[in-house]
Amino acid sequence: MSTSETFSFRVADRLAGVDTSPVRDLLEIVSKEGVISFAGGVPDPDYFEVEDVRAAYAWVFEHQPQRALQYASSEGEPELREQAALRISRDLPTTAEQIQVTTGSQEGLFVVAQALVNPGDTILVERPTYLAAVQAFDLNGAHMVGVPTDEHGVLPDELERLIGEHHPKFVYLIPSFQNPAGICMSMERRRAVADVLLRTGTALVEDDPYGELAYAGDPMPPIASLPGMSAQTILLNSVSKIIAPGVRVGWMRSEGAIQFTLTVAKQAIGLQSPVPDQLAVARYLETADVEAHLQRVRPVYAERARAMYAELERVLPDGAQVTRPDGGMFLWARLGHGIDTTRLLEMAVEEGVAFVPGASFYAHDPDTSTMRLSFVTHAPDVIREGVERLASAIERYQREN
Incomplete structure (x- = not known):
């Protein structure tokens, strides 16, 4: 066995035991082939100047x-x-x-x-x-x-x-x-x-x-x-x-x-x-005319925010809570019903859709039934399809748990 296979660096205490990174995991999800990703705050490149x-x-x-x-x-x-x-x-x-x-x-x-x-x-x-x-x-x-x-x-x-x-x-x-x-x-x-x-x-x-x-x-x-x-x-x-x-x-x-x-x-x-x-x-x-660029993208993203909110309201379990943003890139859902969104994500990716489980956004005592979804990347028809896939994953989760 070579030295490179046996040598072990003594990692700093602050990184010891860290075997995953929510940012790295997020970027991997964004790049998965065939998955409609609501995970990253990824602007629609069609609107880059x-x-x-x-x-x-x-x-x-x-x-x-x-x-x-x-x-x-x-x-x-x-x-x-x-x-x-x-x-x-x-x-x-x-x-x-x-x-x-x-x-x-x-x-x-x-x-x-x-x-x-x-x-x-x-x-x-x-x-x-x-x-x-x-x-x-x-x-x-x-x-x-x-x-x-x-x-x-x-x-x-x-x-x-x-x-x-x-x-x-x-x-x-x-x-x-x-x-x-x-x-x-x-x-x-x-x-x-x-x-x-x-x-x-x-x-x-x-x-x-x-x-x-x-x-x-x-x-x-x-x-x-x-x-x-x-x-x-x-x-x-x-x-x-x-x-x-x-x-x-x-x-x-x-x-x-x-x-x-x-x-x-x-x-x-x-x-x-x-x-x-x-x-x-x-x-x-x-x-450049920065304000003109912002005036071009704001109504597009506003339409997508409304579309995602409406689709989620239609398919999420009774009692679920969804924020309704009037700016930015994200909305936040709390599913409740004992749903662990980290486990749900595995099923969602199999269904062809991705989001970010909410646990990583808490400094302590996370609400594990939460998720973050970004609405800026996709047009409303793609958002509709992605939310349908999410609904299928939730139904499957509830059947199996």
């Missing part, structure tokens, strides 16, 4: 090829930081110096965890919350506590109670069209949450990748924009939903001394985000 993106990259390599291929600062390219600041300034005055570029907002979450979390520190998160945030915080040794939510987001009284009980390092929230539940905090709820955070002096990490995918009315301003909140908030954004997820560019807005700490953490993780992508995104945001 391919020519605008192509033109942005072409401009970069025509005018700045050497710069695009060279090392650069960890903070990010000045043009991109300026464009990010301009977008955030629609709700919250922001300078380019307050922007830290990241390789997607997912890297931003890991940078925040590296910068703020000591092993054993408590973080408060929504119940449920984004599964990759749970993974990033968990790998950095955080102890996460879920805050109960309703259709308007976290409950302010519960948030205040848990802050008093746990003294968290920060609170992590996705106020607009939350992943996984699809719910959007009302302005009244945002103000109530801000009041709790300000009175208790608690830091906020606000993740806002979906805010611009509002299907009715204007996008909600972030909690960070409310009076007094900007100094104690790290605000994360991404171009994944306004350009394309394959362009791995995002940014964080922060104020004060934490900016330097975030940059140091970013340097240790990836030194810099890819310069060609940064320059191309900056060019795209400067020259």
